Amino acid sequence: MVTRRLTTPLTEDEVRSLKVGDEILIDGYIYAARDAAHKRMITSIEQGQQLPFDPQGQMIYYVGPCPAPPGKVIGSAGPTTSGRMDAYTPPLLERGLRGMIGKGDRSQAVVDAMKKHGAVYLAAVGGAGVYLAERIVSVDPVAYPELGPEALLRLEVRSFPCVVAIDCEGKNIYEQVRRKLDVSPNKEELYDEKP
Amino acid sequence: MREIHCEQIKAAVKDCVLKANLELPGDIVIALQEAAEKEESPRARSLMKIMLDNAEMAIQQQMAVCQDTGLVAVTICMGQDVHIVGGDISEAVNAGIRDGYREGWFRQSVVSDPLERINSGDNTPAVIHYEVSAGDHFSITVFPKGAGSENMGQLTMLKPSQGLEGVREFVVKVVKEAGGNACPPLVVGVGIGGNMEMAAYMAKKALLRPVDRRHPKNELAALEIELLGLVNQLGLGPQGLGGESTALAVNIETYPTHIACLPVAVSLSCHATRRSSCEL
């Protein structure tokens, strides 16, 4: 397990050097977007319009934060379940997106696109909304303010902690955890054991 | 006839949603601490340390424990000798949520229509259940629940012949399929029996019981412990990134059922299981 610091924007080489299980601290700008913002971005792509930001070298954080209480730049801001963005992700990877931050596993189509274009998927701690909000130092609206908590934002982060969950070779921490279970000699017992 | 005014209900609901979203219940905090002490994986330990730090920071900074402040389920247990005055009871509940979510700077996470998907703008309406029985008591329980864990719940109609074995298999399957999505360590609520909606309701009710309290019936208490063991053998660990702490507890509730039915519902709740109750 290695802890590495990364500053966005990222190059393909930097991203390809990251290995599953590496612990990462991110500095720089990342983009906050979840379901509704993704849907809008994909519609723009389909209609040949420009995206509200250039994904080249950037990272998207799947988050819909709480509103900022007085004196704070943002409210609680932990990751949301990434799988809901699977359908929207490959077209963004084609356009140079270098990474996504969220929680939970991704589809094979996303993993294949990550391998092809050189991108990583990072897991942040779900439910640690206050802890993570503290690592966000500034927030700029980018697009879709009418979506409220689902608006597209640019977040400036300092030492934002993540784990590489799926790397550019498609090595997947969730699969490793599952595989450990599947080869477990206790598997039969798991279903048959009586108290 | 005891009278309760809608203004009292509104104020109580507001206090409850504020408390629930800002303060993890004590039983959850202790269970997380105990799990972290027992855990052998360094990553799992450090993740649970972050979760505990986060819970403390939420109280200090008066910020929501988790940004997904959820769709609020409210259970009102009331005596049939209570008379509600000063308005509509369900409107009072929703008004309390509206006030609490505004005052707490909580996220508005509700869309008014499941297909049109326009944000309702004030986190209402709640899902409200009324349980009426003899007496003049009145209690409110709020259970704001995020979608990450809610989306991973499942219900099945087993054949009675599948029995206990079928229940075991189903519970383990649901937890396994949830992976990291439901933000483990989980509280696993299991509802067995009733009909389709009662099984789901029992699973939710089970989640409201503190994790350090086993079912009063010995056989069910033993089943809860057994299922917790099976689930923790899965190795999913905190956030599904590996470890023994996949769940903090399995809570079961049962209900009589039809001679031909064995419904089983499993509702998962995350490490940020938030609930709060009060009596009027």
Ligand code: SF4
């Ligand atoms: S599953 Fe729970 S802890 Fe995780 S993001 Fe949702 S509400 Fe928060």
